[in-house]
Amino acid sequence: MKRHCCRSACDQPAVATLTYVYADSMAVLGPLASEAEPGCYDLCAEHSKNLSAPRGWQVLRLTEPGYPAPEPDEDDLMALANAVREVGFSDFPEGASQSHPYGTDEHQTSDKGEVVELARRGHLRMIADASKITDRLG
Template identity: 50%
Template sequence: MRSRSCSRTGCSARATSTLTYAYADSTAVLGPLGLRAEPGTYDLCATHSSSLSVPRGWDVIRLPAAETDAGPSSDDLLALAQAVRVAGLGAETELPVEPTVGRRKGHLAVVADG
């Protein structure tokens, strides 16, 4: 597996985190490095991750780095969705503990709306 470089122009440092924007919620989500580069995401090195700034009025959600390199758990997508909901609504909303089983695509599960 080849390591990826920082997406910032002129930076060739090794990427350590992935940045994703939720434009509708005016939220930037910075989390552990994704399994692969995806359109609409940006890989950042440790320096650029720690100095991330967003437009005024936007929120930044910083997800903790994984302690082990065991890969994503089945709760990763639900945790990200919950974090965006909390940032957007300003209050915690409950998600089902056991998601409805749906079709799997890659490492993310497609969950039917209940």
Template identity: 50%
Template structure:
């Protein structure tokens, strides 16, 4: 028995060919090829609804290319892309303020093995 996944849009009976997922923290919608498995927070869309997809103001839509022949992106690729979008949106790592000792971090201090410890008198 063949089970064809249908478009997630109400009253649409067309077969799904795309999967839509969201990265809420980055205000990004990712539309890619149909995922191999049904995911609870993803939406399967037919070609017509995927073409008409719009995002709210301030959101970005990332459309992954779909290859006509097999071997294109799989379900893990959508997750990888969402992770890459999250990583790119993270603020850069803080650098040390100027004038501070780079070997000292809070109450800890870096002691290099090539340095001789100070002699106590």
């Protein structure tokens, strides 16, 4: 049996499945699931293309061959490129010292001490392997 879009008054064939991850405030839109499952919503091409999330939520669009990939947000790409340039072209970013080359308050280590945050711009972060940062200091 062919599955249809779950939106009312829409009889188009379903091409994507929408699920919600409430803990992460995220709506995940991916390829059509092999079986209909509770808590998942099948959407047609038009409704999946126009999907938006409530304020404070993010939409994660998963892709597969034959399913159009979303265009990257130019603002995010430019912010990431600028953050990489800022850290990559200088030995010690602004506000850093010889003892803390990436700033005192800017970097944080995970509980395992594996990752260090080098820079942050908006919601984007640049991270590095903590052992490589230690090697650079030593």
